[in-house]
Amino acid sequence: MTTPKYKRILLKLSGEALMGSDAYGINPQTIAGICGEVKAVADLGVEIGVVIGGGNIFRGMAGTATGMDRATADYMGMLATVMNAMALSDAMRQCGLNARVQSALNIEQVIEPYIRGKAIRYLEEGKIVIFGAGTGNPFFTTDTAAALRGSEIGAEIVLKATKVDGIYTADPKKDPSATRFDKISFNEAISRNLAVMDATAFALCRDQKLPINVFSIFKAGALKRVVCGEDEGTLVYC
Ligand SMILES: Nc1ncnc2c1ncn2[C@@H]1O[C@H](COP(=O)(O)OP(=O)(O)O)[C@@H](O)[C@H]1O
Ligand SMILES: O=c1ccn([C@@H]2O[C@H](COP(=O)(O)OP(=O)(O)O)[C@@H](O)[C@H]2O)c(=O)[nH]1
Secondary structure (H helix, E strand, O other): OOOOOOOEEEEEEOHHHHOOOOOOOOOHHHHHHHHHHHHHHHOOOOEEEEEEOOOOOOOHHHHHHOOOOHHHHHHHHHHHHHHHHHHHHHHHHHOOOOEEEEEOOOOOOOOEEOOHHHHHHHHHOOOEEEEEOOOOOOOOOHHHHHHHHHHHOOOOEEEEEEOOOOOEOOOOOOOOOOOEOOEEEHHHHHHOOOOOOOHHHHHHHHHOOOOEEEEEOOOOOHHHHHHOOOOOOEEEEO
């Protein structure tokens, strides 16, 4: 059996990863595929915390473009991540995984609040914990929520699952000549202003000495390869 390199991980799934080829929302085949990738890692005995984005439903910055107050738009974005968290937990249940959702915003009739000790207990019991509502604060992103929750639960690494297969010298969607880094230090990633992740998230992980690996969620088996310490995506190190 393959031996995982990490005992506990924090997986950040971008909201847009749930869209598949749709224009917005959640694509059932895509979410089922992602659950399959997560199951392959859970079956190795790895403890998994998940932070889910909301960009497939609502993005705060898009709201402000229409003149909406930034904080109001950000709260709407956080509620979007709650919907994704609920959809993901249900899809996980359908593929035989035991998941719990916790929310950084209080909506007790819908999901339980974020309680760090309880989240850690669930992880120890082998349950997957999905953290909804980001950090619970406007002006932040779910990447920062991943850095925060990853630090809080004592994860050994933050795995950022996204649409690109690593960190490039420039946004590969806009610049076809961009080249991929195998690894990059936090300081270089921050000083190069790489838009793949926000500086707050990079800085928090750097200060907590929590490495990040950026990889493609659409590449079959990539998540398992990262967890097993194989060369996949881009590693951000201290
Ligand atoms: N230097 C870079 N290397 C890799 N991806 C980058 C870079 N700059 C910008 N990106 C973009 O960042 C996105 C990954 O961030 P993510 O949070 O998943 O996306 P979004 O915020 O759009 O949901 C990629 O889809 C890619 O287009
Ligand atoms: O701690 C947080 C996390 C998220 N958001 C809001 O929720 C939206 C969705 O999160 P994000 O853009 O990080 O999702 P992703 O890019 O991963 O799909 C953001 O645009 C913000 O408006 C926020 O205000 N605070």
